Amino acid sequence: MKAAINRFSAWVVNHAMIMWVIMAAFTLFFAIGLRTVDIRTVFSDLLPKDDPYVKVFSDHPNFGNPLTMTVMVKRKDGKIYNSETLKKIWNLTRDIDLAPGVDHDTIISITTEKARYAEATPLGVNMQPVMGDRVPTTPEELEDLRRRIEQSPNAKTFLVSRDESAAVIQATFLESKVDWGKAFAFVQNLVEKARDKDHEVYLAGQPALIGWVYKLRAQIGWIFIATFCALTVVLALYMRNFGGTVTPVICSVVAGIWGFGLAGWIRSPIEPLLLVVPVLLVARTFSHCVQYSERYYEILAHVRNKKKAVEICMSVMMVPSVFGIITDFLGITLIAMAPIPAMERFALFAGWWAIAIIPNGVILISLLLLALPTPKNIDKLVGQDTGLHGAIRNWLLALAKITYGKPAFLTAGFFAVLAVAATYLAIQIKIGNPVEGSNVLFPDSEYNMAVKAINRNFPGVNTLEIVIEAKPGAGQKWRVARSEEASFVRTKLQALIESSEHPPRATLSFTDYMMEGNRLFSGGSPKWLPLDPDPQAVNAAGTSVTMGSNPKNFANVSDYAFQNSTVSLWYADNKQETVDNALATAKKAVDAVGVDHKDFTVRLGTGLIALQQSMNNVTERFHYRILGALSLVIVILASLVYRSVIGGLLLIIPVLLSNFLLFAAMNIVGVGLDINSLMVAAVAVGVGIDYDIYLLSRICEEYHAHDGDWKRTIAASLSTTGKAILFTATVVLVGLTPWYFMSDLKFMSDMSILLLILVTINMIMALVVLPLLVWFIKPKFATRTDLIVGESYDLSDFTAKGSEIDSMMAKV
Structure with missing residues (x-):
């Protein structure tokens, strides 16, 4: 396997032009699909097929159909029995009948013939509309209308309020014929025009909720731009060179084109509420690229040959990168276990995007690093000075000291208590809607x-x-x-x-x-x-x-x-x-x-x-199944990669603890677990393990460079790969922050803050809990020289010697 990886890396570097053509062709193909990207809600696809x-x-879709808009007209200073208010109800009823996609047979208010009263006549019971073919104007007509409504239990209870100050208009929409954005805009415009100094007019119902999400969809685009700019600025401040800044940006854009492009080609609608996940995927592309670039700069600082450094870096980083991305992919695709069409479609869309990170985060980035000028600040980037990178390295070396030796027992005790508390709070998380409304x-x-x-x-x-x-x-x-x-x-x-x-x-x-x-x-x-x-x-x-x-x-x-x-x-x-x-x-x-x-x-x-x-039932049935299936797959894959079940357990323990801490945080802040938050949480689990994979793979490499000294191995790993983890987590945090402050969708704000918490937790798990577990377990698989996550080249000269690590640790 190592030899095959080495040959492939050398072939890519030596045939860069061919690879450029291949990558460009694929990108152009998916870019064409962007023309038909469809971001919309399909309500029926949010419902589980087997419930x-x-x-x-x-x-029986005509009974209690949730796709019904309800408009309430309320008189501020009295009752509705006046010609002005009744005229407003009359006009709204008939104007709503013109809304796109409305089911004309379902519209009802006191001005329609469906609102009927009954009275006895010599010939039997006579059922008549409570209002005739015009709005009553005279006091006698108004009083007669009031009498008729009193004789109509249905109208009196459901169409006119108890204090007679308000009336409602209801209209159901046909999902197969409606564009929710247009329908909502049409009715919302009527509502806004109907408001005046004497009347309050309100609009509710599931179509109105979907419409508000559509209306705020444009805002999501601006937040995307703000997020991308923030990521780029932070990256530029950290890298301080052109190549290190533009490579993650280009790779993220290309991966995004591939992701959205496939959705466009297959005409698969994308749920607007889940657009926070593409932000997470963009941030993860940045993260993979930063990990890759950091390692490239480490190697380049020693070999001083760009072409050779790219080849070595690809050989070294390919397996942990691909392994990490596959866990991202699994975390996404396993949500398709739930029998909900929207989840299945989203798993395809986001899962393909995650897979697209592999060619872009391994091959395209290698081509870019090969083509771009050699940075002049390599020594600063690898932390050989007292600047920012040196300060980060020293802080991580100080952090390493609590993960081995006597302090490790105190640290372990703290996290054991934290795990118990998190588990207790996590199992009490509420499933469903915790608020009135949405x-x-x-x-x-x-x-x-x-x-x-x-x-x-x-x-x-x-x-x-x-x-x-x-x-x-x-x-x-x-x-x-x-x-x-x-x-x-x-x-x-x-x-x-x-x-x-x-x-x-x-x-x-x-x-x-x-x-x-x-x-x-x-x-x-x-x-x-x-x-x-x-x-x-x-x-x-x-x-x-x-x-x-x-x-x-x-x-x-x-x-x-x-x-x-x-x-x-x-x-x-x-x-x-x-x-x-x-x-x-x-x-x-x-x-x-x-x-x-x-x-x-x-x-x-x-x-x-x-x-x-029905949707809550799916959440309850599948949130632990998805987590369990993902955990099992991760353990199996990690066991194969590290040739030891211990390797799988070392990775899954931090992931499970992270997940319980996330659910505990959701419980504390009052965010219920539902279909949408379940999808985001499942994606985040797969994404969160990346840090642990990179660090555990680096530990396997450093073990041999430090002659089996676990203290030096942990310290060296944290001062190198740990530095990249700390920065990439910071990049993700910066990328998600605008969603919390700028979004008028509470769901987006809630998910962003929860993902901020989760990313922080994942970073702590990788930088503290994983080294802690390694110190106590001292896995034997790290002593092997035939692991595919180990070095494919002899890099014994490319890492700090034991004496150097001792010297750096002594300084902190």
Whole structure:
């Protein structure tokens, strides 16, 4: 293997022009794909394919569809029963009907025919819209509208607030036909125009949340630019030469072109919320390149021959570089274990980008170092003076002293206590949404303020649906939704849930309409609300409220054929505690009425509450599976590379401790673990092990140069590769910092601060915990001379001798 690596390195150096042509051709190919890069949210792809709640949603998308926008118009100084406010509601309702991608049949407000009231007439029950074909203007007309709404339990509860100061308009969008950015911009523009000194207008719902992410997408581009500039400036200040500065920049740009280019070629949408991961990948490309450049400068300082130095550097760095990048790749691709299409697509996109770092971080950087002028500050870069690099080296030598000898026991005790505390906090991390509204945006964002305002005035925007699904062939004589058994099952479900320990704010089913028709048909007294236990009486009640009405008017509680129906439950928020209580209560009620009936099946459930839980179920099922699978693969690969299981354990212990510390930090700062944060955390685990790989490989090299003296080996490794680790971690920290301060997306800020914490933890694990483990274990594999991570060339003259290390250690 060593001989093959040596031959390949020599071939690349001796045939640089051929390699330039190959790299240019690939880059041009992927650059063409940039034209069709698609950054957008596909809501259905965020849902797990195998979850029972998602299957209910797929079978009955008209019940509790989360792709619904809710607009609330609130009068500041009184009630809505005035021509000005009603005109505003009327216009908004009809203007929203023009929004791109809207499902016209779903729009509802008190100004549409779906908002109906019932009254008894000599000919039977008459169902009419609460508002006619124009806005009422006279006091008599306004009072008549108010009376009609009072006679409409549905409108009074769900379309007009309890204090009569607000009304809502709801519209569902067709995912297959909608561009979320355009739809949101259209409706948001209507909302902004409708606001005035007398009215507050709010917009909420999942499409509005997606729209805000789209609107802030442009901001992400500017943060990318700020991040890239910050990385370049820090790199320039550290390297102080042209070649050392531009090589990581060029390699990062080319790797990014390859990554985004493939996504463009295969037309695979990229989720906007996960664009913090490409920043991490850019920073990791910088990191690999800095590690590579630092080693190149070390070798060049001794051989004083650029071509030979590039060849040796490629031979020495190829295996640890490729091994480190493969762990990055595995950390990304293993998230595809979760059965969520968006995660699978993202794993392909980011995983390919990670793999693209190999040719760019090994071959392209070698070609660049070969082509660019030899830097004049090599001695300063390798730390042979008292400047910045010398100061860093001396600090690392001082740090090394706590990882061996007697101080090592105190250090080990500290990290043992830290590991116990981190594990305790990590296992208590909350899965799901910890806030009212969305944790994607800040609490004071316009969206979250809208959610809170609507929740204060109405049952809310968060529903849970229990579907009464007709069996095939059922209901030939009577429509199943109108049947006696279905009606009483819905009634019992509502009664059980409303009387539970955690009742919803409101419930609604087709039975409620039937009961109102029964009351009116029987003379109008409330005592006639309950339906008689007689099939013909029940069917008569159903017929009385639907006769002469468009079936679409009941689309929120029944399908157009009155076969399938639903029990809708409204909750004040979608915090995880609320979600857990709602589902537990609903499941208990479903168990009480039974799942299987003669003509129908009771299915729990759909709606925002159930779909949110479906994604949380995946997070709960897979976050430890992904971590476990990644850990196992790392141990296997490391065991093969270092020809010892001990090598795998030395690498995985710091990684696991880092992960538990990350989860502990998330618990402390109140960031819940969900699908998006799981993907970021999984990527970070694979990325974090790079530092340990580079340092452990250097320890194997230095062991032989220092005649098996573990103290000198650890000190020499930290003063060389440790210096590159410290700087590359700093580069990553600088790259992520702008996301915390500049992003209006709370998710981006949260993920950036967590990644900042994780990078810092990974750096400490590499610089302290790994040397500490090496000191206590003293791995025998480091004594081998045939490891592929060891030297492929005799570099015994290229490293500090034991006496030199002793002298440097004495100075600090």
